Amino acid sequence: MDESIDYLDQPCYDTINRVKLYSESLARYSKSPYLYPLYGLGELPQGFARLSAIYGGTYMLNKPTEEIIVQNGKVVGVKSEGEIARCKQLICDPSYVKDRVEKVGQVIRVICILSHPIKITNDANSCQIIIPQNQVNRKSDIYVCMISFAHNVAAQGKYMAIVSTTVEAKEPEKEIRPALELLEPTEQKFVSISDLFVPKDLGTESQIVISCAYDATTHFETTCDDIKDIYKRMTGSEFDFEEMKRKKNDIYGED
Template identity: 55%
Template sequence: MEGKKVLHIDKNSYYGGDVTSVNIDSLFQYFNVETDISKYHRAKDWNVDLVSKFLMANGKLVQILVHTGVTRYLEFRSVEGSYVYHSGCVYKVPCNESEALSTKLMDLFEKRRFRKLLVWSMNVDVDNPSTWNYVYPPPMDIKKDTISHAFSSFNINKETQNFIGHAICLFQDDSYKESVPAIEVISRMQLYSQSVCRFGKSPYLYPLYGLGELPQAFARLCAVYGGTYMLNKPIDELVMEKGRVVGVKSDNKIAKCGMVICDPSYVPTMVKKVDQVVRAICILTHPIAEVQNSLSTQIIIPQSEVNRKHDIYISCVSHQHNACPENFFVAHVATIVETSSPEKELEPGLALLGTIEQVFYSVQDLFVPTDDGRESRVFISSSYDASTHFESTCADVLDLYERIVGKPFELNKLKRYEEVNE
């Protein structure tokens, strides 16, 4: 990276940390559950993520993967469907003019209003005020004023605002309506539509054999460029001098360095807990009926639909992505913890899955760094959130890059997307 030498030390015996993929034997061992494993067929046919995430097909993470060349070690396949929960039913998320007019998510008049907003947003060019100033007339500015004005201008009702903000733009709460510039919301709407256009089913991609393939692919790429990767290597401490990191101590040996990049688990004194996430990994023997029996899908339950402060996220994959044998499915349900009974908070999502063969629950703390790293040269990522997409994680990575290198990562100079395998 930027001419630096890389020593990658992992305290675990496997790649990926929290986003590793495990076989069925390891899954039951990880959660200390005993069962007759033979009914799940061959262990090697299972690749179950401990944390589930999809990639936006036209998103920044895919562009970064292409830029680094790591895609030579990966194969992606599209996810079949993207859905949103509303008033007790599950609907496909409409993202173009025809779907806006045919969806059963809203009544006829609201469909027309939503379509007008969608058409307008798809044509917005931030550098061409003529594409947006009839909705945001001077002195208003799409780069400063919020999307609430556009919602009001197009008479978009609260329910439609909810699915736009949460199922299309992937915001995790409603603060975006008052705190985020309208152009960011519009850009997210454009990204969703552009991503769907790549493959025509949903905006999401998922790697064959699970998310664990991503860190393994980067490890291979690291080796190609002279990096060193060490698994199962415990970290004793960071060696600091005058508030700045100068080395990493492991097994009483010190590797000298000019900076450290790590997740919160390596530096507990330099992070703070901000939330908890509760997750359920579910083994199914049937597809999810609510989504037309798709072999892979995402469902978002907006917070307002179940009287919560945070959305509930559901993802499901199958043999289509080599995540499990045929006739099995792996579903994940996750949300931010709001009560003293976190498992019960997942019930609206679990109810959509039908009969569950086996479920594994976990509750994990979410950490953010208290040090930006500019002085200490210790750069710490945030924990993985409850969402089923990588957008927030990618934003965190790009922010890390800018703090490390001192300049933004220039996505506009990346290679062509078509290098990614369909």
């Protein structure tokens, strides 16, 4: 079934909940229901480093990985610069364990630097655009994520747009042309094509829990799904979001 219209055969309950979440999120922190960290996504690992330190974790930078040590089929440590960091479980991305992942496709990404907002976005300083597959006679959607000086990731008056999609043909740049036309004129663009890897197994035996490579989506939905899947593979149970929800008195100061 065509992925862009299969929602027509689904119950409306999920859609209603999504609309409810959207409306509850509006104007909670600013004019948008979406959050994006100032100074870029690098602030997320910064936050993790601080939280990790509170719980006794050690955050090491610029440490090359020489070897992942496995004994009796199970990970026991990681060797770096002659030293071994012992562990009972290892969480990593596909680049560290190429023999344990398989290629399932490719993604093309183009980073464009602009001196203007994207047309037909009401001069928004940030936006997400999804060009449906049917509209451009493709099997995959085309994604555009635009951020700007408003997020402290670019100079004043500059905008950064990332265009991405799943590669389907021999000339990937032609596949994203509809999105690039939306961004014109562009000052500069940087094109990259990366392989899409997924783990061969769940890591139950080896305790090497591998994430999937980033796909073409730019709204983080599949990334969040991968994080939840990694948590389940690590602990054997689903993450309980109910424990994370703020209580009424946290929000309104009421009992």
